[in-house]
Amino acid sequence: MSFSMTGYGQSALQHGGYKVVFEVKSVNHRYCEVVLRLPREWTCFEDSLRRTVQQYVKRGRVDVYVNKEEGDEHTTHALLNEQAVQTYLLAAQDLSRKHGLDGELTVKDLLSLPGVWIAPEHRAVPADSDLDEWGPVLESGLRKALEGLSAMRSREGKHLAADVEQRLSKLQVLHGEMLQLAPTVVEDYRNKLKQRLSDLNDGSFAFDEHKFGMEVAIFADRSNIDEELIRLQSHFEQCKGLLRADEPVGRKLDFLIQEMNREVNTIGSKANHLTLVNRVVEMKAELEKIREQLANIE
CATH class of the missing domain: 3.30.230 (Ribosomal Protein S5; domain 2)
Incomplete structure (x- = not known):
């Protein structure tokens, strides 16, 4: 969970x-x-x-x-500090006697002096x-x-996990479309290259089937995304398993999302195919949304 x-x-x-x-x-x-x-x-x-x-x-x-x-x-009321009051009164009398000062210390004056009131939080804690x-x-x-x-x-975790699983399912749909598109990439390139050579051939050079085959083979090797697609499928299954685990999985999921993003980037750099590149863009958008959700999963 x-x-x-x-x-x-x-x-x-x-x-x-x-x-x-x-x-x-x-x-x-x-x-x-x-x-x-x-x-x-x-x-x-x-x-x-x-x-x-x-x-x-x-x-x-x-x-x-x-x-x-x-x-x-x-009681929630402040208490009068009798000892402080007595001290102030004695001090007033002493000043009056020593220095011949006139005037009396009123109750209002006393109550405004520091330390006359004891706040509730400063009282002794009851013995119990x-x-x-x-x-x-x-x-x-x-x-x-x-x-x-x-x-x-x-409760919040269940909603996050449900949203992440839904987005993983969408990623798997895009993954399935990539699996179907992958074999057509080389064939499309072969046909386009042959057509381009045919358009350019004005009779001044002979078409070399061997060199043409080598060029197609090099492209096929460079654009092969089978390994990336296999690893992506493995990451999908691991993510779904972690979402159902009874332990904190946020960091593990975050790591897997980083790995998925890396595989998708590799597919995007290899794929010389417009439809496949569009699927890569959709995948990256979903992975970013998942990453934002995982930032709140323990």
């Missing part, structure tokens, strides 16, 4: 009074690259979570976002959310998100 390198998965769970949301998205990449974005206190789990991702994804860039939100039992407990929790939530990612990649 072929997998696309593009996909998205999401999951969420509750633990220790917190809601943890996992988002996983993947895009095309030559290798397997995993980028994790975690809250600072969970960076110690980065290596294990990366290995988990690599169990599901063999090729592509994967971005993992893990966000922690406080549950209902945790011990760091050791979070390892299996994060693993479980990430796997659920990765399962959603894999399902999407699988």
